Amino acid sequence: MPTVFADVDTGVDDAFALAYLLASPDVDLVGIASTAGNTGVQQVCRNNLALLELCGATGIPVSVGSALPLSIPLRTAEDTHGPTGLGYAELPAPTTQPSGFDAAEAWISAAHAHPGELIGLATGPMTNLALALRADPELPRLLRRLVIMGGSFEYRGNTTPVSEWNIAVDPEAAAEVFAAFGAQSGALPLVCGLNVTESIMATPQILARLADAAGSPTTEMSPQDVRGTRSTATNPLIRVLEDAMRFYFEFHFDQGEGYLAHLHDPFAAAVALDPSLVRTRSATVDVELHGTLTRGMTVADFGAHWNRPPNAAIVVGGTPQQSAPLADVFFERYIARVAPFARRLAS
Ligand code: RIB
Ligand code: CA
Numbered sequence: 001m002p003t004v005f006a007d008v009d010t011g012v013d014d015a016f017a018l019a020y021l022l023a024s025p026d027v028d029l030v031g032i033a034s035t036a037g038n039t040g041v042q043q044v045c046r047n048n049l050a051l052l053e054l055c056g057a058t059g060i061p062v063s064v065g066s067a068l069p070l071s072i073p074l075r076t077a078e079d080t081h082g083p084t085g086l087g088y089a090e091l092p093a094p095t096t097q098p099s100g101f102d103a104a105e106a107w108i109s110a111a112h113a114h115p116g117e118l119i120g121l122a123t124g125p126m127t128n129l130a131l132a133l134r135a136d137p138e139l140p141r142l143l144r145r146l147v148i149m150g151g152s153f154e155y156r157g158n159t160t161p162v163s164e165w166n167i168a169v170d171p172e173a174a175a176e177v178f179a180a181f182g183a184q185s186g187a188l189p190l191v192c193g194l195n196v197t198e199s200i201m202a203t204p205q206i207l208a209r210l211a212d213a214a215g216s217p218t219t220e221m222s223p224q225d226v227r228g229t230r231s232t233a234t235n236p237l238i239r240v241l242e243d244a245m246r247f248y249f250e251f252h253f254d255q256g257e258g259y260l261a262h263l264h265d266p267f268a269a270a271v272a273l274d275p276s277l278v279r280t281r282s283a284t285v286d287v288e289l290h291g292t293l294t295r296g297m298t299v300a301d302f303g304a305h306w307n308r309p310p311n312a313a314i315v316v317g318g319t320p321q322q323s324a325p326l327a328d329v330f331f332e333r334y335i336a337r338v339a340p341f342a343r344r345l346a347s
Helices: 012-023 041-054 103-113 127-135 165-169 171-179 204-213 236-254 264-273 326-346
Strands: 003-008 028-034 062-064 118-122 143-149 190-192 279-287 298-301 312-317
Touching (some): 003 264, 012 236, 012 264, 012 326, 041 062, 041 236, 118 264, 127 171, 165 171, 171 279, 190 264, 204 236, 236 326
Antiparallel strands (some): 279 298
16 A cells, blocks of 8 residues: 655646545555645645545645745746636635644654655655755655656756746755755655656546546536636536646646646656656756756756766656557546546545
8 A cells, every 4th residue: 555645736736646646546645745836835735625625535634834945935826826726626615724733744754654665745846845854864764755746857947948846946945855865865766857747738638538437527628718617517526627727728828838738746646656657767966056047957967977876766758668658648547546536526
């Protein structure tokens, strides 16, 4: 039974990732850390609590992390994820409270409660993970696996020409996290950067397939729809996912990328549960902190130029055994898990 701790900045795709974890059979999601990023930390926490309530999973402790990055002001992404971080989705205010632990403490207590077993998943800025590592340098050796959605390797950025959002929000935290891993740390973190996650493109057709598999009538989304048109799905989880996703589709459309959305975080969640999905290359990764043009860039030394041990396993694509593109393999798995879960919620 995979034991998972998810550190998220919920966010549209973070919500899709949480749905995947909750829908995955035999996954024991032992905690969720709320990290400031796509929106402020209290809103991220509200989104996490509300989503868990919608999914009938209110027993999972949700912690609240730092309101700010380690050393710079917070920047948020309401233009991308909407004013509440969940696009157009309107979730009832949660009736539950956060755990009372802060997120760094929650990381540490989860790792000590499940020594050698805990799978960590970070799909937001790494502020709280860095604080946890400062407080407990043993953390890398306690984790069975760490999967990070962040960075961009031999590929462009999405927040600056060279920096990916989760790194750009808190580059100092990312640098501290990568520095905490290496020769003595046990398993190297699996890093899902934009170089792969931007190939995981959700489309209205894929969302319609999800609704259909969940037995929920819906109206397939289209760029011709009036902005903010609400989902007609009858299934409560499908409706939330569609309303969240529509905002994300509109954002990518306005960026000239098409009426689609990159599902960065649920892809990282799928890798966290099954690393055999992907091919990786080990490298020494560091984060540029002082470059005037390149601050927040993840730099990967694949060639031992720095004479430092590898500290990351960078995801570079699917595996030769896969008979379909990685994105197709992922969406098949996503629908196969989340659709029956959504159906059960409505029954
Ligand atoms: O760059 C993509 C990442 O930034 C995703 O985790 C998304 O949720 C945003 O946080
Ligand atoms: Ca995220």
